[in-house]
């Protein structure tokens with residue numbers, strides 16, 4: 001993907017503060033961090049969303065989130081971290097090359113996720129439970 005900013009980072013065409021470089025994924029610091037140390041993990045192969053992730057890559061992706069999450073916490077003395085994956089435009093994805101955010105968190109920081117909590121009608125939660133299970 002010629003115009004993709006993250007593909008350019010992978011190819012070394014634009015600089016990035018890389019913290020991990022493996023065979024399938026790289027990780028680097030987000031240029032506009034929610035808190036300092038905010039890190040992105042991206043696949044080396046260009047795809048937009050997780051639905052396109054090749055079978056078998058999920059294991060390494062999940063392991064990297066834990067490994068890098070711990071490293072970011074130690075490096076920043078964070079008290080916690082959020083993992084955020086905006087999967088698709090409707091979910092707020094702006095860079096259309098799949099990535100997950102590791103956001104170090106402090107009890108005193110100014111950062112928060114907000115959503116309104118919906119309610120299920122009678123029986124609706126069970127129907128949703130069965131529907132999701134069908135697709136696994």
Ligand code: 5GP
Pocket residue numbers: 005016017028029030031032033085086092093094095096
């Ligand atoms: P999204 O909203 O797509 O989940 O997040 C994209 C993230 O990529 C943003 O947090 C943004 O700051 C980061 N970003 C965009 N362009 C660049 C860049 O050129 N270099 C780095 N290091 N991060 C970028």
Ligand code: ZN
Pocket residue numbers: 001004005006007008045046047096097
């Ligand atoms: Zn790309």
